[in-house]
Amino acid sequence: MKEExxxxxxxxxxxxxxxxxxxxxxxxxxxRAFSVFIFNDDNELMLQQRAFEKYHSPGLWTNTCCxxxxxxxxxxxxxxxxxxxxMGFVTDLEESISFIYKAPFDNGLTEHEFDxxxxxxxxxxxxINSDEVASWQWMALEDVKADMVERPEKYTEWFKxxxxxFYEHINVVDNEGNGK
Numbered sequence: 672m673k674e675e676x677x678x679x680x681x682x683x684x685x686x687x688x689x690x691x692x693x694x695x696x697x698x699x700x701x702x703r704a705f706s707v708f709i710f711n712d713d714n715e716l717m718l719q720q721r722a723f724e725k726y727h728s729p730g731l732w733t734n735t736c737c738x739x740x741x742x743x744x745x746x747x748x749x750x751x752x753x754x755x756x757x758m759g760f761v762t763d764l765e766e767s768i769s770f771i772y773k774a775p776f777d778n779g780l781t782e783h784e785f786d787x788x789x790x791x792x793x794x795x796x797x798x799i800n801s802d803e804v805a806s807w808q809w810m811a812l813e814d815v816k817a818d819m820v821e822r823p824e825k826y827t828e829w830f831k832x833x834x835x836x837f838y839e840h841i842n843v844v845d846n847e848g849n850g851k
Contacts, residue, residue: 680702719732721803736754771783
């Protein structure tokens with residue numbers, strides 16, 4: 672199976688090339704990515720625990736799903752595809768905010784991503800793909816924030832960055848009920 676390519680971008684999110692995913696992570700090259708946050712009607716965030724077989728951050732808790740866009744794929748198309756692949760459902764998504772972050776891992780790989788955050792709403796149980804996801808749970812934003820302070824080692828590096836940076840924004844969108 673051919674290794675998945677990531678979209679290399681500049682700091683304005685303009686595509687400048689393609690590169691195999693592992694090579695981009697080994698060289699810490701800036702590339703396009705996305706993060707999906709799914710909320711329920713109780714204003715809780717669906718978290719996933721990454722499968723224990725993942726090549727980085729195994730067993731850690733993170734946002735509902737995240738990955739990389741494929742060449743020619745929109746952010747929304749990519750978010751819906753990965754939501755289906757990892758969590759077993761699709762729902763409407765809306766683009767929220769985007770930013771650049773860099774997070775090195777213990778295994779020598781580095782996430783250097785232009786991340787597009789998308790938000791959606793869902794109230795049922797996911798049908799998780801056990802190759803990708805070990806477990807899942809609904810959690811109030813305030814509880815996530817408190818737990819992240821108390822036990823930061825439990826969460827992925829990118830989720831800590833996204834959550835801290837956009838906590839207020841996510842809270843405002845969630846409380847207004849946008850997208851429901």
